Amino acid sequence: MPASLSFSVASPGGPRAARVVHERRGAGRPLVLLHGIGHHWQAWEPVLDILAADRDVIAVDLPGFGASDALPDGIPYDLEGVIPVLGALFEALGVTRPDVAGNSLGGLLALELGRVGLVRSVTALSPARFWTEAERRYAFGVLSMMRAGARALPPPAVAWLARGAAGRAALTGAIYARPARRSPDAVVAETRALREAVGFDATLAAGSSGLFTHDIPDVPVTIAWGTRDRLMPRRQGVRAKRVIPGARLVRLPGCGHVPMSDDPALVARVILDGSR
Incomplete structure (x- = not known):
């Protein structure tokens, strides 16, 4: 525990x-x-x-x-x-x-x-x-879209999507090569973690240069x-x-x-x- x-x-x-x-x-x-x-x-x-x-x-x-x-x-x-x-x-x-x-x-x-x-x-x-700068902008764009999606989707919708392989791919396919291997519960929990991460915006901003x-x-x-x-x-x-x-x-x-x-x-x- x-x-x-x-x-x-x-x-x-x-x-x-x-x-x-x-x-x-x-x-x-x-x-x-x-x-x-x-x-x-x-x-x-x-x-x-x-x-x-x-x-x-x-x-x-x-x-x-x-x-x-x-x-x-x-x-x-x-x-x-x-x-x-x-x-x-x-x-x-x-x-x-x-x-x-x-x-x-x-x-x-x-x-x-x-x-x-x-x-x-x-x-x-x-x-x-x-x-490179172009690669950074792309990665930050994907991460920002994942965060926006996690915050916009109601928890029941996330749970429904996570039940199927296609839904797990939609939620997490940007970071996993085999998103279907993630359990529905794991996908729900990590989507919630992304939605509730209070340090996300400040961390992303801190990584925008250097x-x-x-x-x-x-x-x-x-x-x-x-x-x-x-x-x-x-x-x-x-x-x-x-x-x-x-x-x-x-x-x-x-x-x-x-x-x-x-x-x-x-x-x-x-x-x-x-x-x-």
């Missing part, structure tokens, strides 16, 4: 309380999982038990997403604001330099955590900010990209490899932008290999 953890973070107005919901399973060396924009920790559900067979796995609802509270007043939803909050979360969880895996926004956060030395290893699945341009020479990095990623094409992985030349670049055949349910065994193996 997910747990709620409150802890103190620094803000321009002094210490503030943050509250983050997380799911923790297994035992061993800590492995923290970070989801993408508009999602929640349950995005990792298809791989959690596989990973937990070897690791102490902590899947986090990022601040402003899922069941976690918004960031405290005065803390922005950019890297400079979120990374110290994640550092404080690690301390509150009792983990020091965990391995971290992230998807999309979570992949970007994982890379930045590696750059500043807060983690032992990084696995980034389709991380953000390796796009690329990830830093090498990460002192931390093992794996970058993995689905061959059927419709949101952020896999050529962005080649750019990421140029920026971080020591990274291991892995193809995820048949996987979309959120690959965990498209091929759970493959994604789990990539994460475990990258964190060894």
Whole structure:
């Protein structure tokens, strides 16, 4: 069962309380999982038990997403604001330099955590900010349309659509290569998470400028990209490899932008290999 953890973070107005919901399973060396924009920790559900067979796995609802509270007043939803909050979360969880895996926004956060030395290893699945301006505008447009649809559709309509494979594809086909593999309940829950994500707009605005341009020479990095990623094409992985030349670049055949349910065994193996 997910747990709620409150802890103190620094803000321009002094210490503030943050509250983050997380799911923790297994035992061993800590492995923290970070989801993408508009999602929640349950995005990792298809791989959690596989990973937990070897690791102490902590899947986090990022601040402003899922069941976690918004960031405290005065803390922005950019890297400079979120990374110290994640550092404080690690301390509150009792983990020091965990391995971290992230998807999309979570992949970007994982890379930045590696750059500043807060983690032992990084696995980034389709991380953000390796796009061209045209690719960024396209991705942001798709995400904004998904958000608008999630907010416009009444919950009974979402539940009705989620019952059929075609409806699940309409709701989530932009991020999954195999949306029919998602259960109706999972699609309803993630549509609700997207609709209610209080950090969505500020996070999207924070990502509208800037690329990830830093090498990460002192931390093992794996970058993995689905061959059927419709949101952020896999050529962005080649750019990421140029920026971080020591990274291991892995193809995820048949996987979309959120690959965990498209091929759970493959994604789990990539994460475990990258964190060894």
